[in-house]
Amino acid sequence: MGMAVLIRHGESQWNLENRFTGWVDVPLSPRGEEEAKKAGAKLKGYRFDVAFVSALKRAQDTLAIVLRELNQTDIPTYQDQALNERHYGDLQGLNKAETAQKFGEQQVKIWRRSFDIKPPGGESLKDTAERVLPYYEANIKPHIVAGRSVIIAAHGNSLRALVMHLDRLTPEQVLELNIPTGAPLLYEFDSAGVPLAHRYL
Ligand SMILES: O=C(O)[C@H](O)COP(=O)(O)O
Numbered sequence: 001m002g003m004a005v006l007i008r009h010g011e012s013q014w015n016l017e018n019r020f021t022g023w024v025d026v027p028l029s030p031r032g033e034e035e036a037k038k039a040g041a042k043l044k045g046y047r048f049d050v051a052f053v054s055a056l057k058r059a060q061d062t063l064a065i066v067l068r069e070l071n072q073t074d075i076p077t078y079q080d081q082a083l084n085e086r087h088y089g090d091l092q093g094l095n096k097a098e099t100a101q102k103f104g105e106q107q108v109k110i111w112r113r114s115f116d117i118k119p120p121g122g123e124s125l126k127d128t129a130e131r132v133l134p135y136y137e138a139n140i141k142p143h144i145v146a147g148r149s150v151i152i153a154a155h156g157n158s159l160r161a162l163v164m165h166l167d168r169l170t171p172e173q174v175l176e177l178n179i180p181t182g183a184p185l186l187y188e189f190d191s192a193g194v195p196l197a198h199r200y201l
Pocket of ligand 1: 020088112156157
């Protein structure tokens with residue numbers, strides 16, 4: 001049976017500064033590097049066959065730290081911007097608390113967590129899913145169906161799009177879905193690639 005570990009990058013410098021990040025290519029914070037090391041320790045004993053990662057360094061560095069902890073830096077690794085974080089448009093760089101003061105908590109929650117409402121100039125979660133899911137189906141799921149073990153290092157919202165699909169969440173349910181930084185989320189699948197169980201390690 002196939003297995004996949006989904007991991008959101010460790011805390012980034014702009015997570016630390018509470019800024020909307022999206023496609024801005026910010027580094028991990030020191031704490032984020034620590035989170036990635038701890039994630040590697042939690043994954044001791046797992047053997048991965050293939051890795052997938054976004055085109056952003058916070059996810060790439062998280063994956064590199066995890067694989068180094070596991071001494072598995074030699075596995076095939078595929079990078080694609082299809083796995084990038086949702087583009088936050090005009091909000092990128094803005095402080096989240098200041099933005100909530102300016103536009104209201106409710107409006108910021110809608111921009112951050114709704115399914116089909118776009119932040120100004122940015123992508124909705126639906127837009128993000130429309131690039132994440134085709135990539136997953138075409139490039140990642142075949143490895144899972146072949147019974148391989150996959151690790152996917154990506155972002156809060158690109159992984160929310162994938163988890164929404166795997167867990168068959170409604171737009172109402174996805175409003176309450178958050179993916180923590182640096183926490184390995186293990187999925188087990190049946191021989192057809194249908195999720196059987198999932199848990200944070
Ligand atoms: O892009 C960002 O700002 C973060 O990675 C995710 O932000 P959010 O949790 O506010 O969607």
